[in-house]
Amino acid sequence: MSRSVFRIVAIPFMAVVFGVLIGALLIVSQGGSPAEAYKALLVGGLGDSDAVLRTLQKATPLIFGGLAVAFAFKAGMFNIGGQGQLLVGAVFAAGVGFGIDGLPVLIHLPAALIVGAVAGALWGGIAGTLKATTGAHEVIVTIMLNFVAGNLTDWLAANPWKDNSGSNIVARTPLVENSATIPTIGAVPVGFLLAVAVSVACWLVLERTSYGFEVRSVGHNRHAAQYSGMKVGWIMSSTMAVSGMLAGLGGAVESLGVDGRFEAGVNVGLGFEGITIALLARANPLGVIPAALLVGLMEAGAARMQYKSDVAPELIDVIQALILFFVAAPIIIRWLLRMRHDNSEQLQLGAGWGKS
Amino acid sequence: MTETLLGARKVRKEFPGVLANDDISISLQPGRILALLGENGAGKSTLVNILFGMYRPDEGHVIIKDEIVDLRGPDEAISRGIGMVHQHFQLVPPMRVVENIVLGAEPTRRGLVDLDEARTRVIALSERYGLEVDPDALVEDLPVGMQQRVEILKALYRDADVLILDEPTGVLTPQEADHLLGVLRELTETGLGIVFITHKLREVLAIADDIVVLRNGQVVGETRPSDTDESDLAEMMVGRNVMLQVEKSVSRPGDPVLEVKELEVKDDRGQIALDSLSFEVRAGEILGVAGVEGNGQRELVEAITGLRAPSVGVMKIEGEELTGESPRQITKKGVAHIPEDREKHGVVAIYSLAENTILNRYHRKPFSIRGILRRDVIRSHAQDVVDEFDVRTPSISVPASSLSGGNKQKLIVGREFSDDIKLLIAAQPTRGIDIGAIEFIHRRILEQRDKGAAVLLVSAELDEILGLSDRIAVLYDGKIMDVVDAQEANREQIGLLMAGITD
Numbered sequence: 001m002s003r004s005v006f007r008i009v010a011i012p013f014m015a016v017v018f019g020v021l022i023g024a025l026l027i028v029s030q031g032g033s034p035a036e037a038y039k040a041l042l043v044g045g046l047g048d049s050d051a052v053l054r055t056l057q058k059a060t061p062l063i064f065g066g067l068a069v070a071f072a073f074k075a076g077m078f079n080i081g082g083q084g085q086l087l088v089g090a091v092f093a094a095g096v097g098f099g100i101d102g103l104p105v106l107i108h109l110p111a112a113l114i115v116g117a118v119a120g121a122l123w124g125g126i127a128g129t130l131k132a133t134t135g136a137h138e139v140i141v142t143i144m145l146n147f148v149a150g151n152l153t154d155w156l157a158a159n160p161w162k163d164n165s166g167s168n169i170v171a172r173t174p175l176v177e178n179s180a181t182i183p184t185i186g187a188v189p190v191g192f193l194l195a196v197a198v199s200v201a202c203w204l205v206l207e208r209t210s211y212g213f214e215v216r217s218v219g220h221n222r223h224a225a226q227y228s229g230m231k232v233g234w235i236m237s238s239t240m241a242v243s244g245m246l247a248g249l250g251g252a253v254e255s256l257g258v259d260g261r262f263e264a265g266v267n268v269g270l271g272f273e274g275i276t277i278a279l280l281a282r283a284n285p286l287g288v289i290p291a292a293l294l295v296g297l298m299e300a301g302a303a304r305m306q307y308k309s310d311v312a313p314e315l316i317d318v319i320q321a322l323i324l325f326f327v328a329a330p331i332i333i334r335w336l337l338r339m340r341h342d343n344s345e346q347l348q349l350g351a352g353w354g355k356s
Numbered sequence: 357m358t359e360t361l362l363g364a365r366k367v368r369k370e371f372p373g374v375l376a377n378d379d380i381s382i383s384l385q386p387g388r389i390l391a392l393l394g395e396n397g398a399g400k401s402t403l404v405n406i407l408f409g410m411y412r413p414d415e416g417h418v419i420i421k422d423e424i425v426d427l428r429g430p431d432e433a434i435s436r437g438i439g440m441v442h443q444h445f446q447l448v449p450p451m452r453v454v455e456n457i458v459l460g461a462e463p464t465r466r467g468l469v470d471l472d473e474a475r476t477r478v479i480a481l482s483e484r485y486g487l488e489v490d491p492d493a494l495v496e497d498l499p500v501g502m503q504q505r506v507e508i509l510k511a512l513y514r515d516a517d518v519l520i521l522d523e524p525t526g527v528l529t530p531q532e533a534d535h536l537l538g539v540l541r542e543l544t545e546t547g548l549g550i551v552f553i554t555h556k557l558r559e560v561l562a563i564a565d566d567i568v569v570l571r572n573g574q575v576v577g578e579t580r581p582s583d584t585d586e587s588d589l590a591e592m593m594v595g596r597n598v599m600l601q602v603e604k605s606v607s608r609p610g611d612p613v614l615e616v617k618e619l620e621v622k623d624d625r626g627q628i629a630l631d632s633l634s635f636e637v638r639a640g641e642i643l644g645v646a647g648v649e650g651n652g653q654r655e656l657v658e659a660i661t662g663l664r665a666p667s668v669g670v671m672k673i674e675g676e677e678l679t680g681e682s683p684r685q686i687t688k689k690g691v692a693h694i695p696e697d698r699e700k701h702g703v704v705a706i707y708s709l710a711e712n713t714i715l716n717r718y719h720r721k722p723f724s725i726r727g728i729l730r731r732d733v734i735r736s737h738a739q740d741v742v743d744e745f746d747v748r749t750p751s752i753s754v755p756a757s758s759l760s761g762g763n764k765q766k767l768i769v770g771r772e773f774s775d776d777i778k779l780l781i782a783a784q785p786t787r788g789i790d791i792g793a794i795e796f797i798h799r800r801i802l803e804q805r806d807k808g809a810a811v812l813l814v815s816a817e818l819d820e821i822l823g824l825s826d827r828i829a830v831l832y833d834g835k836i837m838d839v840v841d842a843q844e845a846n847r848e849q850i851g852l853l854m855a856g857i858t859d
Contacts, residue, residue: 208731210724217715220704227663227693227701228715229684 012280012287014333015326016294023319027311037309041316044304045297049187056192057258059296061086061267063195064250065274066281066288067202068124068243072138073283074206075239076219077131081142082247083271084149085123089116089248091153094255094262095161097176108179113252120248121241123149128240132233138240146271154264163261172263182257191257195292198249202285215239247271276320279327295320358421361386361549362407362438362518365424367416369402376402377413378573384518384549384566389540391552391560394570395593395790396761400553403570404520407551408440409433421517439511440520445503449496453489454478457510481512486542500650501532508539519543520551525559529648530818530851537563555593557586569593594791602798605806607826610639611674613810614660614779619669621655629655631834632669637779637810642801644825644842645814646850652834653814654696657783660812661693662686673779687716690778694768694785696814698761702768705757709749710738712756713771737774745770746796762793769797773804780804783814798824818850832856 024034045055065082072079079085093116100108127141158171165174182191206212217225218235226232254270255262277295281287298320302313326333363383369376377399384390394400405411407418409427417424420436427433430440447456454475463473478491487505495503504524511519521540525533540550540563554560560567561581569577569592577592590598614637623629630652637643647653658664660671662683671678673689687693695701703712714723714734722733738752745766749759756764765785772780782801786794801824805811815821821828825842830853837853852858 208729209727210719210729211727213711213714213718213729217704217707220706221700223697223700224702224704224715227661227683227695229682229687231682 008282008284008287011330011333012282012291012327014336015280015323015330018326018333018336019319019323022322023315026315026318027309030311032309032311037305037311037315040308041298041301041305043308044301046301047304051300052187053184053189054300055293055297056187057189057296058299059292060189060192060195060257061250061254061270062273062277062292062295063192063199063288064246064253065271066277066292067199067274067285068247068250069274069278070281070283070285070288071202071206071215071246072239072243073278074212074219075215075235076222077128077138077236077240077243079124079127079142079240079243079247080139080275081124081127081145081149081244081271082250082274083269084142084146085120085244085247086251086254086267086271087149087153088123088251089120090251090255090267091156091161091173091262092116092119092248093252094173094176095156097180097256098174098261099161101177101179103177103179105179108177109182109256112176112180112256113249116252116255117245117249120251121245124244124247125237125241127244128237131240132236153262157262157264161262170263171265173261175261176256180256181260182253184257189257191253194253195250196289198246199285199289202246206285247274250274276324279324282327358386360384360419360422362551363419364403364407364413365417365419367403367406367413367418369406369411369413375573377406379416380570380573380575381416382568382575383419384551386517386547386549387544388565389544389550389552389563390566390568391554391564392568392570393554393557393560393589393593395555396788397790398570398593399573400570401522402573404440404522404551404553407433408438408520434514434516437515437517438520439508439514439516439518441504441507441511441522441524443522443524443526445507447495447503447506449494451495452491453493453495453498453506454491456495456506457481457491457513459510461514478509478513481509485509485512485546487512487539500527500648501529501536504528504536505539517547518549518551520553522553523555524552525554525556526816527649529854530847531855532648533559557589560589561586571595590791598791598795601823602795602802604802604824607641607805609641609826610808612636612638613674614812615670615672615675616660617670617672619656619659619666619671621652621659621664621666621669623655629834630659630666633834633836635829635836635839637812639778639808639810640805641826642805642811642813642824643839644821644828645812645831646818646821646828647816647831647854649816651831653783653816653831655834656831657693657696657781657812657814660686660781661691690776692772692775692777692780694765694772694780694782696783696787698764698768698787703756703764706755708738709742709747709752709754709756709759709767710735712767713738713741713752713774715771717774741767741770741774745773745800760790762789765789765797766793769800773800777804777809780809780811781814782811784816785813786815786817786820818847818854822847822850830854 027034027037045051068082069079093112096112096115123145127138127145130136130141131138154171157173161173163172163174184190206215214230214235217230218232222232251267254267259266277288277291280291298316302316305311306313360383365381367377367380380403392400406413409430409432418427457478458474462469464470475491482489487509489505489509495506524536528536544550552563564581567579568575571593617634619630619633620628621630645653655664659666662681666679676689678686717723718729722730724730735752742749742752747763747766749763785797801811813824822845827839828842828845828850829839830837830850832854833856837858
């Protein structure tokens with residue numbers, strides 16, 4: 001058991017190590033001190049309760065985005081539409097958040113979250129249904145729907161739902177009501193706890209339910225799934241809806257817990273980072289949590305790193321890209337690892353590779 | 357004078373966890389046919405891949421024309437005169453025969469392919485070896501036997517002195533196979549040497565000069581056809597005495613279980629694959645469907661199991677309409693299906709054996725209740741299947757991909773047979789598996805018949821059809837040529853029907 005856990009974790013872990021090491025070389029090449037820079041990064045992300053809060057806030061939408069991509073991966077599909085699903089989730093959750101008042105928090109907040117989730121589910125479901133019925137590739141459809149979602153939410157924030165208070169000229173909605181705001185307990189945003197709970201729920205659904213069994217079967221071998229009587233088309237469209245729901249929930253949590261409103265342009269790119277997270281987590285819903293925490297930590301600490309050691313914050317993007325590169329090209333890591341392990345480990349890794 | 361045209365000397369090759377070739381030595385002399393005989397996993401493919409430069413041996417040497425060589429890849433093997441005809445043809449279907457033959461070694465003039473020159477050379481070659489082909493025909497329009505001829509010409513065009521043929525008769529009718537054996541014999545008269553890989557004992561005895569039997573990566577026997585017979589060879593291959601023919605009682609057929617009327621089914625390209633087919637299978641009998649692959653067998657199986665919608669026709673099971681039902685509903689009516697392609701349809705390779713045993717029943721009690729999988733029930737069910745169907749595995753938690761073909765097939769059969777079956781569709785149930793597993797699966801199929809199931813057996817192995825069936829339907833070009841009583845059937849008669857000839 002411990003050996004198999006080791007094998008699952010080895011690649012992402014080594015990818016992070018190599019990413020950080022190469023990042024250190026880059027810092028040196030810029031005349032900086034890696035020790036100082038990384039220390040500033042850690043302090044900026046973990047140093048005090050504000051830093052931890054920042055890290056957890058950054059990690060929360062990454063968990064949702066990562067789950068969205070991971071869930072679709074399990075059915076053998078690539079959801080590149082996390083961005084669009086997140087945006088529609090964010091704008092509709094905000095809409096419910098500011099548009100209704102006088103509701104108790106126990107009704108208002110869940111209602112806003114659910115509306116955001118449903119909006120994301122519908123947005124993702126379009127791509128899944130098109131794939132199941134016409135064979136349209138989900139990668140293309142979700143990319144195109146990202147543009148539609150971007151423009152739709154911009155328009156909503158700039159026109160019907162625009163914040164007209166004072167002299168505001170920004171395309172953004174009014175602040176959501178207090179009854180729709182996700183609270184923070186100490187340094188822990190409740191949205192983060194929700195994200196962790198949803199991760200566990202995703203894992204349980206995939207591993208312990210007959211629906212999850214169908215999803216994984218379709219992902220691993222669509223032909224065998226069909227032969228076994230599973231409805232492959234239904235699994236594809238429902239999986240994409242679940243995937244979109246997860247991304248939409250991430251957007252809702254952003255609007256209701258971090259930004260307090262929907263503002264055009266604020267969440268750009270968040271949806272795409274889900275791909276990084278899912279790959280780093282090797283599509284395991286539980287692995288998404290540490291992967292998102294790691295990336296969240298780096299993003300939360302980047303500002304301090306720049307301030308303390310004069311290293312450009314873009315270095316964080318480079319390190320992320322390197323980590324992703326090593327995760328996506330595990331053969332390099334296996335090759336590097338082989339040189340360090342004895343013979344028996346070599347065979348183990350070799351055999352694992354052949355099977356995966 | 358060359359002694360060894362192609363050979364291996366003390367070759368050893370190890371893969372993680374498997375010793376695929378252990379101290380193997382063989383030697384092929386000019387003008388001779390060497391048959392490599394062994395079950396799947398015996399090490400034949402590894403050995404051939406080493407001889408063809410695909411793998412490097414860990415120890416030992418490859419010998420070409422009495423010279424020790426260190427092959428760096430198939431290119432080098434080809435340039436040294438080794439030609440290989442793979443089991444799955446390496447041809448470009450929409451291209452012409454001549455283009456396929458010269459592909460990669462095209463004659464050129466001023467940087468452009470000189471097709472006229474190529475055609476001249478191909479024609480000369482085919483005349484020299486008596487292998488007639490139409491150089492301008494498209495490969496996709498050619499029958500399989502002809503495509504194989506193109507493959508052989510491709511090797512000869514590259515001046516091969518040695519031909520390696522991997523299971524060359526698997527896709528041919530008995531008559532085509534006999535013809536191929538004749539062609540190969542003629543080829544050797546020019547001094548060519550041939551390595552012939554097969555698991556069909558009859559062919560080995562018919563064609564080989566020398567026979568090498570492999571088992572578990574080792575050479576377990578070297579003999580000549582005059583010194584051996586089928587049961588001897590089988591024993592060498594398996595390592596114990598085997599029954600080549602299952603014993604079966606006379607069938608006592610009951611009422612029709614499956615009725616098929618005027619069935620028309622189209623293939624993936626929209627062409628008619630089954631043309632107004634009508635037949636029935638009765639309880640307690642095995643109807644064998646013989647035929648060269650690609651004559652509608654796949655479409656027939658897919659139509660009955662609900663994987664492909666027929667365009668016209670009616671299918672009934674015990675009088676109940678089957679047409680248009682989903683695979684799951686059809687399974688529910690008591691239809692079990694051993695799929696033809698075990699890797700594609702039969703198992704999910706990375707799933708554990710336990711997960712594979714519930715592929716078609718995970719949604720039912722007791723395997724899941726209200727959508728939640730019951731892992732203890734699933735595990736004990738899997739353990740029962742593994743025990744009862746003799747699946748050799750260290751545990752039910754290992755992935756299906758770690759099983760040999762025979763054990764995978766036993767797992768599938770075990771899964772499909774764990775309910776009461778009214779109709780069993782067995783498509784190529786023993787393809788590519790070892791003799792021990794074949795014997796086991798044949799016995800289990802007969803058991804189902806004797807318990808009263810109707811069995812539709814689709815197989816490209818004529819021996820299997822003849823050995824198991826009570827009645828035999830021969831499928832050719834989407835039509836049933838004839839249905840004959842198995843007791844009166846003989847190989848020649850069925851072979852002619854398989855070729856579409858009805859006196």
